[in-house]
Amino acid sequence: MDKSYTSTSETDIYQSWENSGAFTPQIDKTKTPFSIILPLPNANDPMHMGHAVFTVQDIMIRYHRMLGDPTLWLPGGDHAGIETQFVFEKKLQKDGKSRFDFDRQTLFDLIWDFVEKNRTLNQFQMKKLGFSMDWTRYHYSLEPAIVKNVLATFKKLYNDGLIYREEKIVNYCTFCGTAFSNLEVVHKNVDSHLWYIKYGPLSVATTRPETMLGDTAVAVNSKDKRYQHLIGKTITLPLVNKEIPVIGEDSIDMEFGTGAVKVTPSHSPEDYDMAKKHNLEFIRIFDYDGKSNQNVPKNYRGLFPAQVRQMVIEDLTSAGLLEKTEAYSHEVGHCYRCGRPIEPITAPQWYVKIAPLAKAAIDAAKNGDVKFFPSRFKKTYLDWMSNIRDWNISRQIVWGPRIPAWYCLDCNPNIKLNFLDKNKNPISAFYRDIKDKYPFEEIKNGLQSMVAPVDSEFFIDEVSECSKCHSHSLLQETDTFDTWFLSGQWPLSTLGFNTADPSKSSEDFHYFYPTSVMDTMWDILFFWVARMIMFGLYLTKEVPFKLVHLHARCVDAKGQKMSKSKGNVVDPLSMTEKYGTDALRMALVYGIAPASDFVISEDKIRAQRNFVNKIWNASRFVLMIIERFQEQNPKLEISTTINSSKLNTDDKSILESLNKIIKSTDTDINRHHFGQASENLYQFFWHDFCDVYIEKAKDRGEEVVPVLLTVLINSLKLLHPFIPFVTESVYQIIRQKANLDEPQLITASWPKEIKF
RNA sequence: GAAUCUGUAGCUCAGUUGGUUAGAGCGCAUCAUUGACAUUGAUGAGGUCAGAGGUUCAAGUCCUCUCAGAUUCACCA
Numbered sequence: 001m002d003k004s005y006t007s008t009s010e011t012d013i014y015q016s017w018e019n020s021g022a023f024t025p026q027i028d029k030t031k032t033p034f035s036i037i038l039p040l041p042n043a044n045d046p047m048h049m050g051h052a053v054f055t056v057q058d059i060m061i062r063y064h065r066m067l068g069d070p071t072l073w074l075p076g077g078d079h080a081g082i083e084t085q086f087v088f089e090k091k092l093q094k095d096g097k098s099r100f101d102f103d104r105q106t107l108f109d110l111i112w113d114f115v116e117k118n119r120t121l122n123q124f125q126m127k128k129l130g131f132s133m134d135w136t137r138y139h140y141s142l143e144p145a146i147v148k149n150v151l152a153t154f155k156k157l158y159n160d161g162l163i164y165r166e167e168k169i170v171n172y173c174t175f176c177g178t179a180f181s182n183l184e185v186v187h188k189n190v191d192s193h194l195w196y197i198k199y200g201p202l203s204v205a206t207t208r209p210e211t212m213l214g215d216t217a218v219a220v221n222s223k224d225k226r227y228q229h230l231i232g233k234t235i236t237l238p239l240v241n242k243e244i245p246v247i248g249e250d251s252i253d254m255e256f257g258t259g260a261v262k263v264t265p266s267h268s269p270e271d272y273d274m275a276k277k278h279n280l281e282f283i284r285i286f287d288y289d290g291k292s293n294q295n296v297p298k299n300y301r302g303l304f305p306a307q308v309r310q311m312v313i314e315d316l317t318s319a320g321l322l323e324k325t326e327a328y329s330h331e332v333g334h335c336y337r338c339g340r341p342i343e344p345i346t347a348p349q350w351y352v353k354i355a356p357l358a359k360a361a362i363d364a365a366k367n368g369d370v371k372f373f374p375s376r377f378k379k380t381y382l383d384w385m386s387n388i389r390d391w392n393i394s395r396q397i398v399w400g401p402r403i404p405a406w407y408c409l410d411c412n413p414n415i416k417l418n419f420l421d422k423n424k425n426p427i428s429a430f431y432r433d434i435k436d437k438y439p440f441e442e443i444k445n446g447l448q449s450m451v452a453p454v455d456s457e458f459f460i461d462e463v464s465e466c467s468k469c470h471s472h473s474l475l476q477e478t479d480t481f482d483t484w485f486l487s488g489q490w491p492l493s494t495l496g497f498n499t500a501d502p503s504k505s506s507e508d509f510h511y512f513y514p515t516s517v518m519d520t521m522w523d524i525l526f527f528w529v530a531r532m533i534m535f536g537l538y539l540t541k542e543v544p545f546k547l548v549h550l551h552a553r554c555v556d557a558k559g560q561k562m563s564k565s566k567g568n569v570v571d572p573l574s575m576t577e578k579y580g581t582d583a584l585r586m587a588l589v590y591g592i593a594p595a596s597d598f599v600i601s602e603d604k605i606r607a608q609r610n611f612v613n614k615i616w617n618a619s620r621f622v623l624m625i626i627e628r629f630q631e632q633n634p635k636l637e638i639s640t641t642i643n644s645s646k647l648n649t650d651d652k653s654i655l656e657s658l659n660k661i662i663k664s665t666d667t668d669i670n671r672h673h674f675g676q677a678s679e680n681l682y683q684f685f686w687h688d689f690c691d692v693y694i695e696k697a698k699d700r701g702e703e704v705v706p707v708l709l710t711v712l713i714n715s716l717k718l719l720h721p722f723i724p725f726v727t728e729s730v731y732q733i734i735r736q737k738a739n740l741d742e743p744q745l746i747t748a749s750w751p752k753e754i755k756f
Numbered sequence: 757g758a759a760u761c762u763g764u765a766g767c768u769c770a771g772u773u774g775g776u777u778a779g780a781g782c783g784c785a786u787c788a789u790u791g792a793c794a795u796u797g798a799u800g801a802g803g804u805c806a807g808a809g810g811u812u813c814a815a816g817u818c819c820u821c822u823c824a825g826a827u828u829c830a831c832c833a
Contacts, residue, residue, distance in 0.1 A: 001792095003792085003793080004793075004795065005795090169831090182830090182831090183829095187829090187830075194833080204833080205833065206833060207833065208833085219833090251832085252833085253832080253833080256832085256833065257833060258833095260833095261832095261833045262833075263833095268831080268832095268833080269831040269832090270831050270832055270833075271831095271833090272831085273831080330832085330833090331830085331832090333831090344831085376760070376761085377760095379759080379760080380759080380760070380828075380829085383758090383759070383760095383829080384828095384829070387829085387830085522827095522828085523827095523828085525828095526828095526829090590770090590780090590781080591768090591769060591770045591780065591781075592769080592770080593769085593770070593771095595761090596761085596762085596769090597762090597826085597827090598768085598769075599768055599769085601767095601768070601782085603767095603768085603781080603782050603783090604768075604769095604781070604782075606782085606795085607781050607782065607795095608781090609795065610793090610795045610796095611795090612795090613793070613795045614793065614795080614796090616792095616793085616795095617792050617793035617795085617796090618792070618793080619792090620792055620793080621792035621793075622792085623792095624791090624792065625792090667772085668772085671772080673772075675769095675770065676770075676771085676772075679770065679779095679780065679781095682780085682781090683780080690792095690793090691797075691798095694792085695797090698792095
């Protein structure tokens with residue numbers, strides 16, 4: 001054996017595991033399987049430290065595999081809708097282009113190629129980390145079969161009356177050009193102003209003066225004595241010179257501002273609700289490109305909100321209508337992707353009626369069908385679940401499956417179309433105005449996006465002819481699915497559940513579903529975990545996993561979340577090259593509490609590299625001792641059979657410690673205290689075994705061999721889930737020496753109490 | 757505004773259902789080591805477990821409050 005451990009053979013060891021079929025479980029109906037679906041990484045993203053924390057999954061997987069359970073760890077890759085398109089658009093920007101230069105099919109194809117180039121990268125990286133995944137069951141989220149199933153789910157939801165299309169106020173990012181769900185909006189505190197504007201007989205206080213051009217009412221508290229006489233009357237909206245009503249609304253805080261609030265139903269969520277209640281007019285003054293439109297007086301048109309604000313303030317000031325300006329800081333929604341302020345806009349979108357789905361998901365958590373670890377996350381989950389609102393599943397991007405709805409242009413002439421004509425000139429117009437100018441095929445081929453009025457009729461199945469007017473001018477909805485709509489069905493899709501006909505679901509599905517554990521980080525508990533639970537219950541009546549395990553988050557030395565934009569990411573692969581994969585894996589679990597933040601430092605990895613080397617050297621020494629005894633006594637039998645009559649107190653002591661560590665490792669792994677388990681193993685091996693037992697064994701004769709070997713082999717087994725490479729390579733060497741039956745450590749039997 | 761978490765050695769953190777002198781890694785000090793390993797060994801210094809009160813035979817651990825920090829959720833003008 002070499003003088004120190006080198007990690008150069010890791011790739012070979014991984015290959016031999018994979019070739020031996022160890023990663024691929026056999027379906028055995030007499031046994032209970034253990035299965036984990038990997039939280040699918042973005043297919044085109046390289047791995048970061050956060051992914052390396054999936055080591056805890058490998059620990060569980062390897063442990064159960066050694067216990068003899070049919071064990072499945074199913075890997076996958078996500079097309080990651082908005083994320084990927086955003087990255088791609090940045091790339092386009094560098095080349096001086098934008099998404100508007102392409103029709104949607106071309107853009108989609110470009111992104112597809114872009115992703116394909118990197119798609120296998122993180123598969124390679126996961127192998128580097130030693131993850132014992134079943135690559136024969138790998139899935140990619142845009143595989144035809146998976147997409148087909150997702151569309152079938154949409155159809156089922158639709159048929160069950162759980163899908164609807166409505167024009168509500170949405171979180172719209174005019175830069176990214178898409179709406180977002182509430183979860184994707186980041187609230188930031190912004191220092192701004194409160195402007196007091198004179199509206200006829202009263203004044204209103206507002207943080208967004210520019211939206212006044214779209215005001216359709218003023219609201220006051222109906223109990224407010226100052227304004228009671230005005231309720232039901234109208235006042236004149238300045239700058240626009242239009243009569244708008246004063247309404248009484250109990251939710252208005254009389255203490256705040258002037259106690260009177262301007263109401264802009266199309267650009268404020270609260271005002272939207274008020275307008276629905278009081279039947280107010282909706283005037284959308286900002287378009288989806290972020291600029292003011294035809295609904296504002298001429299001089300304010302075609303401008304961004306900030307510009308309109310400037311003008312409105314100036315004009316109000318010169319008209320003597322701006323009473324005062326106060327400094328004011330408040331929360332403003334920002335796009336989680338590009339960081340720009342979200343513009344609340346009314347837009348027709350597709351929604352999932354969430355209440356019935358949420359109810360089942362709440363019940364499942366309450367009755368323990370799905371458990372949480374650490375358990376406090378159950379409360380977080382239930383709190384969120386019980387306040388959940390209908391889910392906006394439509395995104396105005398191209399990178400993802402399109403919503404399967406088809407509109408007849410001739411029945412819905414008010415559909416707004418954005419497309420490139422045959423000369424690549426951008427056209428933006430209502431169908432009614434251009435139907436005679438452009439052939440349908442030209443529109444269809446150059447299509448970028450469309451906005452169908454909320455009352456448009458659609459077909460949920462693709463048809464080539466409109467059943468009403470027999471037109472062949474049918475276009476599929478250009479909105480794509482929220483990426484979580486697809487990944488929310490991931491456990492079902494990957495295991496072969498068939499939504500359209502559940503009886504045709506695969507054997508894998510029947511055997512491995514519900515899976516055992518879903519291990520992820522708490523930051524996607526709502527985005528992903530909650531959605532998977534809802535979909536799982538909705539489609540199969542069963543939870544997709546019995547346990548939600550939230551692992552720790554890796555932060556930088558300053559305690560900050562690692563992110564590419566902050567430039568503080570530590571690349572796990574460079575660490576594996578420098579110190580070996582095992583050292584990194586051990587550093588990622590050693591002494592770490594579940595679901596907490598932890599700092600990964602090079603010091604810590606180095607310390608674990610030393611431990612890995614200690615294992616190597618201790619094993620080398622044990623073999624040297626044995627060889628020495630063999631030279632003295634060629635007939636010496638190398639065996640692990642313990643003869644209790646020959647044991648001295650040291651032997652008994654180390655065997656007792658071994659039994660203790662076997663027991664505690666079992667307990668700790670089963671209750672997910674991987675940090676504790678690894679710490680105990682570290683202490684046991686280095687201190688109890690090396691520093692104490694081996695030191696004393698130096699002075700003893702060949703009778704130490706069985707105990708030495710027994711402790712060593714069992715230690716290797718116990719450590720294998722944590723540090724698979726060094727343990728396997730040592731095992732292979734010892735196996736030859738000691739004629740061990742089990743060909744590989746990865747599939748060797750998990751240690752049981754030693755009788756002596 | 758609501759909820760959750762954290763505060764333990766110089767640094768980064770463990771500490772299970774409350775149970776003897778509170779632990780690890782790194783760092784530090786002293787010594788050792790020519791045959792497993794300097795990627796080593798031994799010994800040691802260093803902590804009124806954020807603060808106050810309470811429950812208990814017993815509290816780092818449970819309860820209440822205070823202080824400090826972090827995070828998540830939330831449509832307030």
